[in-house]
Amino acid sequence: MRRDRSAEAFDEFVAARGDALWRSAFLLTGDRHVAEELVQDALARCWPHWRRVTAGGDFESYVRRVLFTTHTRRWRRRAGHAVAGDEVAWSKDRPASADGPDGVEQRRDLAVALQDLSAGQRAVVVLRWFEDLSVDETARVLGVSSGTVKSQTARALAALRRSTHLSEEVR
Amino acid sequence: MTDETWLRQGLADLAERDAPPAGFGERVTGVRTRGARRRRRRNAWAAAAAVAAVALVVPAGVVVTDRLDRSSNVAGETITGDAVPGDFSCDAPRAVGDATDGALPAGAVALRMCSLAAGPGTEPDATPVALPPDALVSDVEAVLALVDGETVPVGTTPRMCLNDGSRLWSMAVQYADGSVRTIEGDNGFCRDVVVGDTIYVGAGPEVYGAFIAALAEQRAVGTPPADLVASPPACERDPDDPFGPTAVMPATPPLGDLLVEPRLCWQDADRSWHGTPLSADDVAVVDADIAARLSDHEDVDAPFGDECPPWREAAIAGVSRWGEPVWIGGSCATFQWSDGRGGVYSWTPSPDVLERLLQLTSTQVAPR
Structure with a gap:
């Protein structure tokens, strides 16, 4: 019975937090379907540890760690191919928005x-x-040092400021 | 508005404007089943570990004869069909049953390396790995024939194996009718191969090695993909992942046959990495020098010369003609690589070639 209760609780967690996890994955991957794969992969990796993690910690944080590290490792394996493919996904996959062409374009550019x-x-x-x-x-x-986070942050912001995809007013 | 505020708002907008694909909720709750399957396989390794523990304290022969059957994975069934060998991906749905009885049917036409994951008790996926993008389509059954020997049912007999940090591997087997099955193994730890519910004790390294050797032979007589889009490799190393992605297939000179977009990478005294392209002439000179000065060393701590060039580390990097990252690195003036079968080779450039390489770097590191 305890196993059934774990399964039920896990399903409740997925129902409640699945969309939020997908949104993070979507920002990471830029592709709605790849994001779903990533969430599924992370949850499948984490479910066997449900009881251990929920007994002593925050399961969502655990899932997020697996999600982010899985993504960065996937990308490393795919080497340079991810960038071109994901760009296509972004440009084809964006639905229209009600908040005007400028807003849409600006977000697409950020994407x-x-x-x-x-x-x-x-x-x-x-x-x-x-x-x-x-x-x-x-x-x-991410399982890295704070120094690495700081250096990656600085490089990311510098790259975004230099990005030709962002207009002057947002850089 | 600061750029950080703008970024925060932009990300929130991006995430909120899209919704998961239709049916996401139903599919994502189904992962529990996949997780359970993964756990069963992991338990298979734990069970295998327990068996080896017994083997450590009891004479091995006694354990083997008492508990293990000797069998082969070859089954009576032969699958026929006209599927194109190699025309499948690691994501292909697995055949119903997926060799749950430990026996693979005859008629395999292709074998593809699909994953190398960290073993039990080690950090998951600690080092990224570049899997071979091509499938093995020759000598497939010869490789699979090595999945034999002593067997033990998954999850029944306790074993204990030393955790040597090695990786578990997974290969997808394609059949003539297009169906795909999976085998899993390990080159260290228990060194086993798992087929369905059966463990083939100690078969892992032989099967893995045979796959690598057969794929290398297949490549030697085959044609690399014509549509390969190779980006110049990044010379910069992640300090938390200094080795970068490691290719499963060994990268061995001559570099002219091996590399697309070859570069010389080096780390200066400030630990910053730099890179410069190697011309075809550079590569030819290096290849000739390697051919003249190549040596193999068992003792990898000893081969370095007395003098070191100004770089801290250097590497010849690139993308293989099959699309895998290549990093032939070294310290001081010695470069090393593995042949994938346990052999380590080293090359210390002749003074003339070293000078040529240093001239390439000096244009990058000299003060402006």
Whole structure:
């Protein structure tokens, strides 16, 4: 029965937090379907540890760590191929928005500019400014040193400022 | 508005404007089943570990004869069809049953390396690995024939194996009818191969090595992909991942046959990495020098010369003609690489070639 209860609780967690996890994955990957794959992969990796993690900690943080590290490692394996493919995904995959062409274009440009960052830089940007994590929290999620987070952050911001995909007023 | 505020708002807008694909909720709750399957396989390794523990304290022969059957994975069934060998991906759906009885049907037409994951008790995916992008389509059954020997059912017999930090590997087997099955193995730890619910004790290194050797032979007579889009490799190393992605397939000179976009990378005294392209002439000179001065060393701590050039570390890097990252690195003036079968080779450039390489770097590191 305890196993059934774990399964039920896990399903409840997925139902409640699945969309939020997908949004983080979407910002990381720039592709709706790749984001879903990433969330599924992370959850599948984490489910076997459900009872251990929930007994002593925050399962969502654990899932997020697996999600982000899985993404950066996937990217490393795919070497340079991810950038071109994801750019295409962004430009084809963006639905129209009600808030005007300028806003749409500006966000699309941010999306494309994000894809020009390395996976590590993108992960740092999403964790710091979407997840609102501190430098130390970001370092713990990614399993790297705080110094690495700081250097990746500086490089990411510098790259975004230089990005030709962003207009002057937002750089 | 600061750029950080703008970034925060932009990211929130981006994330909120899109929604997961239709059916996401149903699919994502289904991952528990996949997780359970993963756990069963992991338990197989734990069980294998326990068996080896017994083997450590009891004479091995006694354990083997008492508990293990000797069998082969070859089954009576032969699958036929007209599937194009190698025309499948690691994501291909697995055949129903997926060799749950430990036996693979005859009629395999291709074998593809699909993952190398950290073993039990080690940090997951600690070092990134570049898998071979091509499938093995020759000598496939010869490789699979090595999945034999002593067997033990998954999860029944306790074993304990030393955790040597090695990786578990997974290969997808394609059949003539287009169906795909999976085998998993390990080159260290218990050194086993798992087929369905059966462990083939100690078969891992032989199967893995045979795959690497057969794929190298296949490449030697084959044609690399014509549509390869190779970007120059990044010379900068991640301090947390200084070795970068490691290719499964060994990268061995001659460099002219091996590399697309060759570069010389080096780390200066301030630990900053730099890179410069190597011309075809540079590569030819280096290849000739390697051919003349190549040596193999068992003792990898000893081969360095007395004098070091100004760089802290250097490497010849690039992308293989098959699309994999190549990093032939070294310290001081000695470069080293592995042949993938345990052999380590080293090359210390002749003074003339070293000078030529240093001239390439001096244009990059000299003060402006």
